[in-house]
Amino acid sequence: MAIILSKKSIQAATIGVVALSTLSISSNAQAQIDMAQKPVLVITNDAMPASTPAPLYGGGPMRAPEITPDQVASAAFFQGNETVVGNRVSGLNKDLFALQSRVGNLANRLRSIENGGRNLAAAYYANVATINTQLQTGTTPGNPRLVQKLDASQQSLEQLSQNVAGLNGLAVEIADTASVGAFLLETVRSTYNLSGAIEEDHAQLAQMEDQVNNAIITIDRLLNEVNDDITRTTAYLSTERNNLRTLSLAVSSGDLFGRSLANNPFSGAPMSGMQPASYSPSAPAMMPVPPQAMPAPVTSSAGNRPLAKIRFDKPNVEYEQPLYVAVQNALQRYPQARFELIAVHPTNGNAAQVAIESTKARRNAEKVLRNLTQMGLNMNQIDLSYAPMADARSSEVHLYIR
Numbered sequence: 001m002a003i004i005l006s007k008k009s010i011q012a013a014t015i016g017v018v019a020l021s022t023l024s025i026s027s028n029a030q031a032q033i034d035m036a037q038k039p040v041l042v043i044t045n046d047a048m049p050a051s052t053p054a055p056l057y058g059g060g061p062m063r064a065p066e067i068t069p070d071q072v073a074s075a076a077f078f079q080g081n082e083t084v085v086g087n088r089v090s091g092l093n094k095d096l097f098a099l100q101s102r103v104g105n106l107a108n109r110l111r112s113i114e115n116g117g118r119n120l121a122a123a124y125y126a127n128v129a130t131i132n133t134q135l136q137t138g139t140t141p142g143n144p145r146l147v148q149k150l151d152a153s154q155q156s157l158e159q160l161s162q163n164v165a166g167l168n169g170l171a172v173e174i175a176d177t178a179s180v181g182a183f184l185l186e187t188v189r190s191t192y193n194l195s196g197a198i199e200e201d202h203a204q205l206a207q208m209e210d211q212v213n214n215a216i217i218t219i220d221r222l223l224n225e226v227n228d229d230i231t232r233t234t235a236y237l238s239t240e241r242n243n244l245r246t247l248s249l250a251v252s253s254g255d256l257f258g259r260s261l262a263n264n265p266f267s268g269a270p271m272s273g274m275q276p277a278s279y280s281p282s283a284p285a286m287m288p289v290p291p292q293a294m295p296a297p298v299t300s301s302a303g304n305r306p307l308a309k310i311r312f313d314k315p316n317v318e319y320e321q322p323l324y325v326a327v328q329n330a331l332q333r334y335p336q337a338r339f340e341l342i343a344v345h346p347t348n349g350n351a352a353q354v355a356i357e358s359t360k361a362r363r364n365a366e367k368v369l370r371n372l373t374q375m376g377l378n379m380n381q382i383d384l385s386y387a388p389m390a391d392a393r394s395s396e397v398h399l400y401i402r
Contacts, residue, residue: 085197124156141254174223181216242376249374255321306398313394343386344396361395
């Protein structure tokens with residue numbers, strides 16, 4: 001089918017196309033103006049303008065803030081945490097400080113007593129050494145200078161005995177302090193089980209427990225030391241008092257004796273089944289005499305030989321030194337020996353003269369007994385008796401070993 005168009009038709013069509021094109025261009029310009037004011041959809045290769053809002057689901061994943069170890073262990077974590085256990089720890093700290101102060105005070109008092117005892121012992125031995133030196137070189141009986149030194153020595157021993165009383169009181173205080181320390185340690189250990197504590201509370205408790213243990217160790221050592229001082233000083237005083245009694249006898253007689261007879265190291269040792277009844281200087285050194293019955297009244301023909309025979313046939317008989325040597329030798333051989341002291345008086349003359357001699361003999365025997373006790377011989381080891389003797393010319397005192 002063929003389409004035939006006239007010239008007028010073609011012109012009209014051309015005018016229509018031009019008008020349509022003009023209208024299209026006008027519409028595009030208006031659209032661009034509207035998009036500049038409020039764009040709905042823009043398709044372009046250019047970058048988005050700054051005024052474009054963020055997408056509805058934009059922003060990406062959320063990122064938590066980083067926490068460092070310094071922030072976890074910072075000082076702020078450990079501040080402002082007052083607990084009930086912490087308050088109790090503070091109270092226990094006060095008790096601990098009081099205990100430590102008390103232990104230090106007890107230690108200082110013990111050192112003071114020990115230093116005082118050391119000085120007193122030095123002064124005592126200085127006086128005793130002076131007396132022994134003078135007795136060794138020779139002196140007069142009852143020398144006032146030696147008597148003064150003897151008195152000073154006695155005062156030193158008395159002050160040492162007061163130190164023993166102080167040590168006994170100190171031992172009681174130390175024992176009380178040990179009880180306080182044990183109670184405090186038990187309290188500290190029980191505080192661990194309380195609820196509501198923080199780490200610092202347990203750290204303080206551990207430190208406090210160690211300090212209480214150290215205080216208890218110091219208390220135990222103080223108690224052992226003070227007990228040793230008491231035992232040692234008591235034994236020392238007992239020995240030196242016996243020695244001082246012997247030294248007093250030496251000063252009064254002007255002769256040098258040895259140590260006290262009471263300080264025989266074997267005096268407390270057990271004896272074997274054989275015990276001497278008498279002592280003879282001519283007997284073998286290790287041969288004990290078999291036991292015998294009590295002797296009959298003393299006569300000149302008696303079989304038992306006396307350990308010592310003292311004749312009071314003149315005034316001021318010097319018998320102390322030989323008597324001391326004889327008794328000391330006997331005790332060295334027979335530590336458990338007993339002695340019998342017999343006052344012997346003559347039987348010549350009338351009854352009045354015999355009575356006078358008997359009284360003299362008893363007084364002389366009492367004097368010898370006092371000398372033996374001053375030498376350190378125990379009174380329980382000495383038996384007293386008296387007997388007449390026909391062969392005697394004056395009062396005598398016989399000492400036998402049983």
